Amino acid sequence: MLKKTATIINKLGLHARPSAQLVTTAGKFKSEVFFTKEGLRVNGKSIMGVMMLAAEQGAELIVEVDGPDEQEAMEAILKVIEGGFGEID
């Protein structure tokens, strides 16, 4: 099981499009993915869960990945978050 912390850097936060992007990325892997923000832990493959995090710019997310392809999954997820979801700010 891998566990890392990532910060939401894009100005608009985890709104609909980035949430969709995050869930789509997590969904590509066999591993289980969880995000935790301020004690709220949600399934990373569920868009409703990710949206419930209401993560604004600057929010810290704990990313947990567990499964056969956890290494690749963690890398892909961090890349999406740290890349600001491709939003130019």
Place this chain on the structure above:
Amino acid sequence: MSDKRKVIHGVPISSGIVLGTAHVVMPGDFRIVDSPVPATRVNREIAALEDAVEKTIAELSEMRKVAVRKIGGPVAKIFDAQLLIAGDYEFLQKVKNEIRSRKRTAASVYNKLVRNATNPLKNSPDHYLRQMAIDIEAVASRVLSHLIGNSVSKDTHLAPNTIVVGRAFTPNDVMAYRELKAVGFIVSRGGADSHMALIARSLMVPVIQTEQCCKIIPNGSRLIADGTTGDIIINPTPEEWSEYQRRRKRLGPTMIARIRRLPKIPPVTRDGKEMGIGANLSLPGPADDILAERQIPVGLYRTEFLYMAGNKFPDEETQYRTYLRIAEKFAPAPVVLRTFDLGYDKLGNGADWLHEDNPALGWRGIRAMLDMSQVFKTQVRAMLRASVQKNIKIMLPMITDLWEVERAKKYIAQVKLKLRRDGIPYDPGIQVGIMIEVPAAAMTADTLAKKVDFISIGTNDLTQYTMAADRTNNRVNNLYSPFHPAVLHLVALTVEACKKNNIPVSICGELAGDVLAIPLFIGMGVDLLSMSPSRIVDACRMINKVDSTLVRHLVTSVVSSGSLQAAINRLKDYKAAFEQRK
């Protein structure tokens, strides 16, 4: 009581006049009973849920297809997130588990869990997070409607001329209601920058926003809604009804179709002088084809729709393809593409990252673009690449001082150099112009005119900055009048500076299509009037009536009139005399 006449001044979101009957809907207002179900029915509830979800996904996919066909790629993306929400495996598992463990109906469990998810979002101060709650509710109301069958999407038939009144509508609702021939919308939530506003404008459906509309407007009452001014009249008098019917005929979408039948474009004045006429556009839509067919130039193509479709700046390729499609459609007629004019009135409704105490005087238009130079350069590069038809012009909004023009032109030169190095073709003679909307720019127009290829006067903002009054603020909008001699003086000053420096000048605010103002602009020597497509037919007719040699004195008389009332009196006198003459 219910047939009492009442007038509301709302916020205009999408223009046009409609007359009809109110149909008040309460999305999400379902009669959901949290009653226990016998253990034997649990499986049936789960099957019903799966069926409802399947139907919702099919509907959303269909909506998405229609959106792509009617409006185009960027807007259709709104449906992508909704499709993910509808098919959220994890969430549906949770619903099913709770149906089994608590033995409740699928509708009540689904509804409860959706509320758990949306409540924190609804209370967020962030506009984008609140928008997500609206997206989730849009999906949920569909699923619930299939489960219990009384809702928005269950309206299968509407009476003719129905004006739909509700708390908030999703883009899906707008499209679904349009298919049922609803003529307009009144909403209590969702500003000019909301997704539904964007879609409504492109479909040319009038929309007005006003607080508490569901409570104030009785279901079934007769309504007049003017999406251009924001006025709503509940139970109007017969006189008002016929007056607005007359106005609607003059301004409706049919008016755009009538452009096809205009005898001559560009129109000529009585004494045979050609007057340039152009269209202001905000989003590719059904009007474009008619305008392109008549070779009507686009005096102002706003590009903000590209940003608003995804709440982000689209990449170069996306922009390039959009601009190229527009350029090809209109060629050889010129298209003036305005660089992103984002600021308080486009994003202000709740976009907290933009919060400013005085946003109208803040970071907007070219000010923001010069700070975000990469975004600006990407947009310019896409516009330049699309300029190979040689009919694109670039316009910079909200110019205040010379250095902004110089800086922007430096960036444009850098982008051109890069394109040449990359061997990518563009129009080397592409014209770059500016919008004059700030009094400071109007008063120094002579200096600015020496640095640019054309000038366009944006009378809406010029009026608000000159009169220090916000058009949407009911308490002061009596002061907001572009006919005030101070505003007209600045317009005249700018036109004069353009004439002196031999560059074309156009007007692209609402005033350009105002029949009272048109003689004045002809008198000043304006080259082109660019207006919303629905006003072109009336404007052309007005131009046909004016004798350009007889209106020059009118300009001096109005500009020096000293007060709003005096200016308007002189224009009205002129119009009366002129109507007598013919």
